[in-house]
Amino acid sequence: MYDGLPSPSIAPIPTGWKPIVQLVPMNDSVPLQPPRLAIVGGGLAGMAAAVAALRRGLRVEMFESRRRLGGRAGSFIDPATGTTVDHCQHVAMGCCTNWADFCRRTGVEDCFSRHRRLHFISPVGQQTDFAASRWLPAPLHLAPGLLRLRYLSLAERLGIARSLWRLARTPAQALQGTVGDWLRQQRQSPRAIERFWSVVLVSALGETVDRASLGAARKVFVDGFLAARRAYEVLIPRVPLGEIYDRRLRQWLVDHGVQVHTGTRIRRIRGDGNRVTGIELPDGTHRPFDFVIAAVPWRRVGRLFDPSIRAALPTLDAVEQIESSAITAAHLWFDRPITGLPHAALIGRLSQWLFAHGQPPIEDSPSGHYYQVVISASGGLAGRDRDEVAAEVCDDLKAVFPAAADARLLHRRVVTHGEAVFSVRPGIERLRPPQQTPLANLALAGDWTATGWPATMEGAVRSGYLGV
Template sequence: MSVPPADDSPPSSRRIVVVGGGLAGLAAAAALAARGLAVTLLESRPRLGGRASSFDDASTGDTIDNCQHVAMGCCTAFFDFCRLTGIEGQFERQSHLNFVAPDGRISRWSAAALPAPLHLAPAFLKLSYLTLREKLAAARGLRALARGWDVRTGESFAAWLERQRQPQLVVDRFWYVVLVSALSESLDRIDVGYARKVFVDGFLANRAGWEVTIPRAPLDAIYEGPLLSWLERQGVDVRRRSGAAAVELAEGRATGVRLRAGDSVAGDAFILAVPQDRLLPLLPEPLRESAFFRRAAEFETAPISSVHMWFDRPITELPHAVFVDRTCQWLFAKPKGASGESGGYYQIVVSASRQFLELSTSDAIEHVRRELADIWPAAREANLLHARIVTEHKAVFSPTPGIDALRPTQQTPVENLFLAGDWTATGWPATMEGAVRSGYLAAERVLARLGRPASIVPPELPVGRLSRWLYGLSSVRA
């Protein structure tokens, strides 16, 4: 799509209206405000953050995240956003991960003092739940995936694994464990290209790619605290409880956003940073029917469930754990809160939770408790003080085979109307990184239209020399 002609008015006199206070909208607003533009940020909810947000649990009074969000070292745009807005110190990088085998044994995952991709080889070889034969099969699969051997456009990762003759136990205990956490989908519903991206960017290309970073506090405390303060210092007009009802058009251009309350917010350029299922209701009928926008209705989504459990005592000393061959994928130990100084509060994550959601709430909680008790005797002995399940039914767009054909660019056919959101064309799956990249890309399009072209999206981590040689990976990536 060609870039529309530059606006001939001084950029500082133009107002940019961003609809949506999730990470995509926050990133777009921050990038534009940092470059001196006037920005109005509209968010329908009382809190910023979108799906990456928190709420107060009525029973305990604790502020809890709707779901635990993590970032990996390969998420360069997300960390750039954190540095830009001064919230980098709100996240803690983990030195290792704890993989919990079906029999309860812990395999510590950390990097050795070796260049990528060998930095994780010692940890991989020490995994207790795979035999040497199975590890060799997984290594052969990794090499084939990294080199793109027999990778077919629009194919599911499950089909690719079958052609590679990967043993079922390797599929269940290696490929699935990584990808269901990263992409929140089953392997038959993952495009092989996105599976490749997870393993190449996260584990093979650069030593730092795998490192997991976790928020130090509830997300609400970060977004409504230091991040909001930074935005306001930059002059961003942040309006919560300001739900958008419709985009107003005149003579082929967007002129304003009508709010549900009835008043309108005028602007010179508009970024709709909303989920794909909320885009079409905001558009006038002619736009809604256009091929460009209509594709938003074709996305499929996947749920993520988070089980919050408050015990009267700690059930494990681990700060976090990755489960193998379980319904649950992750456990995160949280500040004690209502469980008291001697208690333990944990968040357990179930990604791609369609089957889990078929259980009643009480059965689902009991199922999770049994899985924890199978691993840690303390979980059998501890009293469960309180539990609740929080599900984002449309947590992520499903990275189904051929999904890239549906993902729209940030520039729309309307010259001053732009899109942001992890579902837009970023080259990344539905992650915090994808959301921030989309916001940055939308900001780049706005600046180009104002005659101030700028490169905002940071480069991805460089590929190590040995990784380039072993896997034929490009040394420079966008």
């Protein structure tokens, strides 16, 4: 977006990269000021854009409507326990290279623990640990782990390996339709779909196999499991997301000269039809800027522009067709530990992933032992009573963790985020606009822009890097 700069690269900004803005004062008495950039939206996309813009020597101001930075990757204080809990557990994978670069640059990488061993719990409570072979190179490094999944028959395991191979070898552009239809064509059994394909894809894509595109599924398996030895590893925050993205990242941004305005909902991005001229603050005042990045969710972006600017952005018409998918988080406080595992995928149950907060063994706390259960693609829970959902989740835990049978639930909070992520339906890539716009001084950022990734922290960071 900034003329004269190298075209944005999706790879991490190389170490030692120097801002290349060459500012030559007109004369000794009038030093030229660096251009000013307004970033509207303080989620991961906006923050990544700020990091990239700083490296290009821009003066950055960030405007976020909420009081906290982090957007969907944020926390709140649970009034009953007084503890800071995340809106929903956020997990990254080893393949999230731009997100890792962003965390390293901003000094928050120590906030995450890396898990090389993933724990799967069969419907009858049998635990299988899944890890890369020490000896086999990618893409074969996970084959022994797959063959150990004893809650699938040997024929199912071999059939899965065959289909994975076929999927990886088919060029992405040749893949059409939903992954569910393709799996049935591949003669995958309903049990293999439920116990393997859905377990991986529903949590990675936030969508069911009957709705998710085959292309998105291929990306998960190729990038996340086959392409590199450590791509499948899981990174889990050690502290609440608010501590990472609101407190520490905000401090980093401020220390590096970014003016951060939280609690400031931008009414409009204004322009004259050819260029953006600035932004309209909540009180109606106009603040001029040289460049603007709109880093708001896809449901908000259309309304953010002056009609003259909106008319110059025809790609936003398609954005309005992007569907959303829900994710439910069940926050549970028990009177005792229910498992020593830090996380677990529960096979064939409503509860998909369990996360234990705090490193095991979990320390006693007055507010109990806190766990979070995540249910992705949870649109089917709409209309169900929260107590009923919590009860079914507790039944799941009791069925597979013996220690949960005697545990008393002290407190629970079930939160469904109806528009958690965009739905990776077939054809979604045609609806996602690039970060660059026809207006030279306006860019878009957000997980929903064209990054090739599903709605993830990695996608959001990529979009922010690409937007500058």
